[in-house]
Amino acid sequence: MAELDDIIHQPLRLKIMAALNALPVASGLEFARLKKLTGATDGNLGAHIETLAKAGYVSVEKAFVGKKPQTTVTATPAGRGAFARHVATLQEIIAGRQG
Amino acid sequence: MAELDDIIHQPLRLKIMAALNALPVASGLEFARLKKLTGATDGNLGAHIETLAKAGYVSVEKAFVGKKPQTTVTATPAGRGAFARHVATLQEIIAGRQG
DNA sequence: CAGAGAACTCTGTATAACAGAGTATTCTTT
DNA sequence: AAAGAATACTCTGTTATACAGAGTTCTCTG
Numbered sequence A, B: 001m002a003e004l005d006d007i008i009h010q011p012l013r014l015k016i017m018a019a020l021n022a023l024p025v026a027s028g029l030e031f032a033r034l035k036k037l038t039g040a041t042d043g044n045l046g047a048h049i050e051t052l053a054k055a056g057y058v059s060v061e062k063a064f065v066g067k068k069p070q071t072t073v074t075a076t077p078a079g080r081g082a083f084a085r086h087v088a089t090l091q092e093i094i095a096g097r098q099g
Numbered sequence C: 001c002a003g004a005g006a007a008c009t010c011t012g013t014a015t016a017a018c019a020g021a022g023t024a025t026t027c028t029t030t
Numbered sequence D: 001a002a003a004g005a006a007t008a009c010t011c012t013g014t015t016a017t018a019c020a021g022a023g024t025t026c027t028c029t030g
Helices: A011-021 A031-038 A042-054 A077-094 B011-021 B031-038 B042-054 B077-094
Strands: A058-065 A068-075 B058-065 B068-075
Touching: A011 A031, A011 A042, A011 A058, A011 A068, A011 A077, A011 B077, A031 A042, A031 A068, A042 A058, A068 A077, A077 B011, A077 B077, B011 B031, B011 B042, B011 B058, B011 B068, B011 B077, B031 B042, B031 B068, B042 B058, B068 B077
Parallel strands: none
Antiparallel strands: A058 A068, B058 B068
16 A cells, blocks of 8 residues: 655644645745644744755745744745655545555 | 544554445455555554544454454444545645635 | 844653564364 | 464554743844
8 A cells, every 4th residue: 555755644744735835836835824824833833844844845944024034934846746746645545446 | 724633644544444435335344454455563453443443433343254263344434424524624735725 | 222023942741653572262183 | 182373452662753832042123
């Protein structure tokens, strides 16, 4: 049976990757938006973003916008590829193909 | 964002539920077949089946067939419902609907 | 410099996945 | 009856990690 990507499979990270993957290539989401979207505490969210970044699935850009710091997270091509494969594997399992 | 079913989300249990869900209602799979399908060790597989049984998602029937013990696992209506909801939630997340 | 806001980093707790060892049950063979 | 084989557990110890919340860093404002 097909193997799922452990990095992506965790619910919070799956949500992050799905949200980023739905965006046009090379655009991202801000930390605050992701926090609202996922409902995670900021410590926890930061840790998961780091896990994704270490895997090379997202890139993180920090900047000051106006007077406030802003972190933007963007899916990398590798991240989009891994997400697509993960989804394909999920669909295969869900469909009940028992090969 | 929609919440996933923790019981079902775990990879091994997802595979078990998907395999059982694909069968005609009221038919099940034997322990040995599930073991082969998932690649789990028997201790681990037994533990996951118990978790699913405790949640009311599967029923477990033990019998002797010929000279050998045989355990058959079957998805309950509740299990099928939970699986369907879980899949719907997954699809929603994967589609990137950020509501 | 005090204070505010954003995004961390760190720490401790709790959960739980997993492999592998040992056990119970049943039948077969001797 | 005792030994052995097969199936499916149950138990144990290790390891990983999710998570909340506290404390920290960085920048700008007043």
